[in-house]
Amino acid sequence: MKRKLYSNMRRMTTLFSVAIICVTLSTLMLRLTVLGDLAVSGAAGPAVVRVNSELFPYTIARRVNFRTPYSRGDFRIENPQSNEYYMSVDIISIETGKTVFYTGFIKPGERRGQSTLHVQLPEGTHEAIARVTAYHPVTFQPRGSEDRNVTLYIG
Numbered sequence: 001m002k003r004k005l006y007s008n009m010r011r012m013t014t015l016f017s018v019a020i021i022c023v024t025l026s027t028l029m030l031r032l033t034v035l036g037d038l039a040v041s042g043a044a045g046p047a048v049v050r051v052n053s054e055l056f057p058y059t060i061a062r063r064v065n066f067r068t069p070y071s072r073g074d075f076r077i078e079n080p081q082s083n084e085y086y087m088s089v090d091i092i093s094i095e096t097g098k099t100v101f102y103t104g105f106i107k108p109g110e111r112r113g114q115s116t117l118h119v120q121l122p123e124g125t126h127e128a129i130a131r132v133t134a135y136h137p138v139t140f141q142p143r144g145s146e147d148r149n150v151t152l153y154i155g
Contacts, residue, residue, distance in 0.1 A: 056085055056134045056144065066154045069121060072114040073152070075101070081109035085134040085143060091150060093119075094127045100152075105135065123155030 057080055064073040079087045085108070091101035100119040103112050133145040 056083055056087070058083075058087055058132055060089060060130055060132065060148065060150070062149070063151045063153065066117070066152065069123060069154055070116060072116050074114050075112055077103060077106065077113075078111040079106045079108050083108040083134075084137055086137055086140065087135065088133050090131040090133075091117075091152075092129045092131060093121065094129060100128065105140075108137075117152075121152065121154055126152040126154065128152055 059076065059078040059080075061074060061076040064075055066073040075089075075091075077089050079085075086105045088105055089101075089103045089112075090099050092098070093100050098119055100117045100121060101115065102118060106112060128150045130148045130150045131145055132148065134143045135141065136143050
C-alpha cells in the first residue's frame with residue numbers, strides 16, 4: 001500500500017511540475033508575442049521642456065514599432081491639458097538628417113497616436129531625434145525646445 005501511495009505521489013508531483021513549467025512557458029510566449037508590441041514600442045515617458053522659467057511637460061514614446069515601412073506606428077505624443085503652450089514634434093533620422101515625421105501644432109489637451117512616417121525608411125532599427133518645440137499660444141513664436149532620443153523599429 002505504501003509503495004502504491006508513494007509512486008502515485010511521485011507521479012502527481014512530476015505532473016504538477018510539468019504543468020507549472022507549461023504555464024510559465026505559455027505566459028512567457030504570450031508576453032513575447034501578443035504583448036510584444038507593448039514591450040517593443042516602449043514606454044511613453046513624461047519629459048519637460050524649460051520655457052523661460054516655466055516647465056512644459058509632454059509625453060512621447062521612446063520606441064516606435066512599424067510592421068512595414070508603410071504601416072502605422074504609435075508615437076503616443078501628448079500635450080497635457082495643464083500646458084498653456086502649443087507644441088510640435090519633428091522626428092529626425094540620425095542616419096540621413098532628414099525629418100521623417102512632423103506633427104504640426106498640438107494644442108494643450110491633444111495627443112497624436114498612430115501615424116505613418118512621412119519619409120519611408122528601410123526595414124531595420126533606426127535611431128532618431130524627437131525635437132519637441134513649445135510655442136506661445138497667441139503669437140505662435142517658438143518658446144523653447146528639447147531633443148530626445150527615439151528608436152524606430154521597422155519590419
